[in-house]
Structures are given as C-alpha cells and as structure tokens.
Amino acid sequence: MKSGQVTIKDIAKELNISCSTVSRALKDFPGISPTTRKAVVALADKYNYRPNAIALSLRNQKTNIIGVVIPETVHFFFSTVISGIEDEAMKEGYNVMICQSNERYEREADSIDALMGARVDGLLVSISRETSDLKHLEKVVAEGTPMVFFDRLVEGMNASSVIVDDYQGAYDAVEHLIKIGCKHIVHLAGPDNLIICRKRKEGYLSALEDYEITFDESYIVECRFGEELEAEKAINDLLKSGKTIDGVFASNDMAGLGAISAIKKANIKIPEEIAVVGFSNWQFSSLVNPSLSSISQPGYEMGREAAKLILEEINAKEPGKRQVKILDTELIVRDSSNRQ
Amino acid sequence: MKSGQVTIKDIAKELNISCSTVSRALKDFPGISPTTRKAVVALADKYNYRPNAIALSLRNQKTNIIGVVIPETVHFFFSTVISGIEDEAMKEGYNVMICQSNERYEREADSIDALMGARVDGLLVSISRETSDLKHLEKVVAEGTPMVFFDRLVEGMNASSVIVDDYQGAYDAVEHLIKIGCKHIVHLAGPDNLIICRKRKEGYLSALEDYEITFDESYIVECRFGEELEAEKAINDLLKSGKTIDGVFASNDMAGLGAISAIKKANIKIPEEIAVVGFSNWQFSSLVNPSLSSISQPGYEMGREAAKLILEEINAKEPGKRQVKILDTELIVRDSSNRQ
DNA sequence: TGGCAAGTTTCAATCGTTTGCAATCATATG
C-alpha cells in the first residue's frame, strides 16, 4: 500500500468540502446538491477512487473476507473446491484468503491464527491428516467466528459441515465389484483418524455383509499416505502371499493406480481377473491405462455449498442450528472394472 | 468478525489503565513497570489476545497481504506456483489473497480491482488467455502498487517478472526429437497472444533451422484451448491428409495426450513411428500410457521467486530496477519418445 | 425585519492500534 490511491480526504481537499459530503455524494445520499454530487463523482472517476476496504472493515467490524484452510491446493479435488468457494464468495462480494496446512497440524494452527488476526468473517476448514488436537478450532468457536468444515470434518464440534456421502460412495463401489462377480475384494484403506476414511471402510464392510461375502481381516490394508508406491507394494505383497484376489477398492485414486501397477506387473488381467475401483475421480483417472473406475466427488459443488453455509451463518443475527450437508457421489465405471 | 475477540481496550478497561500502556506493555516498550507488564501479558494470554490486523493495516498503511491473480488453480502447474508463493509469503509474515480469472478478462479486471480495494501491498499476476487490453494493469502501476508477473507476462509494462525459459525448453524438446531421428515434426501451438506460446514456437523453429530440417507451414497447428479433443482432431486430420509425421511437439501436455490418442487410434506405434513430447510435465504425464515425455517447469520455485521479488519491491524505499528472472526447464524423457 | 423551514453542509465520534509529548507520581537532593 504505497497508496498512490486517492482517499475521500483527497477529493474533499481538492473540492474544498468536507469528507462527509464526499462520502454522501458517492453513495447517493439525499441532501446533497446536484452540483456538488457531480463534481465529486467526476473527481472520483478521474482519480479512479476505490473505497478503502481496510477502513471500512474497521468501521463496520466486518471484513468481507472468508478464510479457507485446506490441506493442499495441488490436489485436484481441493482445487475444484476452492473454485467453488471463490465463485460463490465473489458473487456475494466477499474475498477469499487461502492458507494451506500441507497436512501439518502446526501449520494449520498457525494459519487459523493468522486468519483470525485478519478478522475474517468466517472460516472454512478441511483439517490436515495430522490433526487430532482440536484446541485451535475450539478457540475459533469460543470467540464466535462462524466456521464450516468441508470434506474432512471433525466430530463433536459445534459447527456445520459439507461432506460427501463417503459411506454410500464406498458401498456403491464395492457393490459394483460384487455385481460384476468379485468375491475376494481387497480394501486399500486410508488413515483411521480421518472420518472420511473410516466411512469408506464402513461402506466396504456393509456391502460385503449385505451380499454375504465372507470378510477377511487381512484384505484390509492401511495406506497411510495415499501414495502410489505404497499401494503397489501392498497389493504386491498380497499377491505374493498367495491370497485369492479378484477385486480392489482403493480409498483414493492414487492408491488405485498403485494397485493397477502391481497387478499389471504380475501379468494379471484387468478387469477380467482383478477389477479395480478408486475414489475421488482424480483428473488422471480417465487418462491412465486401463482407465480407472472411480467414485466422483462433486468438489466444485462442495465449495459452493460450504461458501453458502458460511455466508448464511455470517449473515444470521442469531446463531442458527448446525447443519450437515451431504452431497451425493457418483460411480464412474471405466475399463478397470468394466466386465461385459 | 462477530468479534468476540478481545481488544487492547478490553484489557485496558479490565486493568483500569490506558490503551497506550497496554500497547506498550505488549511490545516490550521501555518505561513500563514490571508489575503492569506482567498483569497485561497475563490477561492478554488468558483472553487469547491477537492484534487486530485491520487496525494495524490502517495505521501503518500496510496490510501485509499479497494479492495473487491466477488463471485457474485447478491446473497442476499453477497450484504448485501457489504453494511456492504461500510458503515464501508466510515465512515473511504475509498473507495471500488469491483470485482466479478463469481465463476471463473481465473477471481478471474485477479481481484486480477487489485486491486493490483491499489495499494489498503487492500483486502477483499471471494474465488470462483472453487478456490483451492492459488498462487494468496500467492503473496498478500508475497507483504505485508493486506488481510482478509470473509465467504469463505482458510486454511493454514496467514490472518485473518470473518466467520459465520457454524458448529453450521448446528447443530442447524438438532437438531431442530430432536426435532420436524425427524429421517431420508437428507443432501443436498455443494461442499467439500468450508470449509463452510464441516463445515455444520460436524454440521449435530454431531447432528445425539449426538441424537443417525443412520447415513446412502446415506442420504448425494452433490449438487455442489446449484441450485433448482439439489436439486429437488436429493430429487426426493431419494423418488423414497423408502427410508424413514422425514426431509431435505439443505446447502443453493435454494437447500431447490428444496427439497420443489420435496416433494410437490410427494404430501407429509410439514412439517407434511417431514420438511425442509435451510441455509442462503435468501430474498425469507419468501415469498415462505410454507415459508422456515433457518439459518440466519449476512451478513451486517460480512461486517462491515471484514472492521474493514482490517482497523485495514492497520493502524497497526507492522503486528499484525491473528484473526478469528466467528459470530453467528440464527435459523429461518418457516412453512416448524413448527410442533405444 | 424577524423568524422559520427547507436545503446543504460540517462536526464529531467511532472502529483498534500506535506514538510523540505532556502529565503525574514518588523519591532524592540542595
């Protein structure tokens, strides 16, 4: 802010009138003579006057800024969420301040502190993989700043959230595998402290139960980091152990890809011998070979819904009820599970 | 800002002292009695006092916010740039405000206006595909707000920039194709109004010239949108026209992928009969089949460098010289151009 | 000519923080 930008004062001085008059002239307040109004508007135009949002924030006790704390923008899913948030926020005259936690707890806490210091009107949060201590989030609630979780929520917290129906998505994926004939389905699970991962596991288990498929504990392998090699190794180990496998449900697409890798290297046919379904429908999923079936999550819509919820809370005089918005997923069948 | 957050005033009132004293006590100013200081610090701690960044911004005429205008965060490359910007900014105590132009001129102009209204200390800009009118950018410069371009810069503007050596990257890609034996190399070009695309085309032309390969105008096809189908159609048309093709240099990976699609569908072998190289090294490039050779751009580093440059300008008393930082690219050879 | 109303404009306070200067206090010195 080298502030070559003109202020109301500058205009007032040049026209030899008071700031109040300038302010009122610019907002079409009654009681300003047409002459004055025209002179003010002309000068404001000439100098490209823009109201100082900082000054307004201070006076109105409202910044019109939404803070967003997100694990990583480089994930395709999260970047679509950001797009949704931004579009909705911009439409309503809000700006967005984004901080990435890089999946680290400390960075998440620091980010929230910074955003609170900036007096954002509300906070949209998707917690990091590391987060289990909730002090930093409880402070936010205690201080009365509206907060909405998206995708990665926390339990037992007085805040609304927007999530995807992970349970149902997982159920759909596994049901699909069963219906094409799979009876020995491996689940590459995510870390247990993320609710989304627990839900996906539950969906997997329910589908097995509903279709009366015997469950084998060793068919669930936790892939903590959701990385390709991690999953490749997991599947490879299982194959070597001599277990029968005819289907894989991965809790994310990168793991699904790792599974495909391992299976291809073992010269096993996809989907004829082993079918694979991932989760999240990453950008690359349609591009790999074989293309990866997946559960698509409406990221953009999640962003918009989260923004809508937080704006609702910001504009509510009374603290309203907590809401949980659950968005539907969609099974996208591609070559990796397409048995005619 | 429902502002349950405590202010200096609240603390002052509770201790029956003045705001000045509280302020000084919190900043370890000399001339405050240890008793008072301790009482203030204790209370500030108890109430989780955070300085109001808005008030500070107004007083100091400095927001400690960097504005970022970017075409789309959903592009892997741009999201890595954002990470770089954010890391560097956070390290120096700055926050980042991000606006996406979605490749639209009008949205870009609006975003810049919003960020200027928020009195950001500096602006990092990568222009949209649509942008050719520069009025909105010239205003920024005229008003004395530091601005640095990254990746997509504009010419004839008094601002620093961080770019990738697109010319050299393209040259390397084409030279590589020539060295593995290609003599009829198609270039899927990007829109001419983006300097990066013109540079890539120049690199292509130079390499052909240096290696004395006759140039055929019809081997350059412009793909305006950088989409897969667009490129697939372009290559398909060329193949049908009966032209000899043994290499493709695409100005981005999505176009490269389109080329691969078209070639595979025509039952032509990659890389033996036609080799393909893309540009940008998108996340999926290593995952597709055949994996796509590409020119990697250091996105994260570009973000950090851009942030460093803008911080330098913000902190400089005198407006310094304009700098252009050029980052090196790297040719990554994968299956699509790997002839033994 | 005094007075009132309508039409304009200005004053002053506010938001939270900082900071130069003035004020207050206690203690010590002449």
Added chain:
DNA sequence: CATATGATTGCAAACGATTGAAACTTGCCA
C-alpha cells in the same frame, strides 16, 4: 521545604470511511 530527577502512565491525534446531530445558508412569509 522546595524543587529537580527519573520512572510511569495518560492524552490526543492519526489512519479512512460513515453517520447522527448540529450548524449554516437561503428564500419566503407575516
């Protein structure tokens, strides 16, 4: 006892914009 000294603390203005209330300027009528 009066005053100087040093240690603390408070006052007030500033940043830019808004807004209720007060003040000013007209013109007009009795």
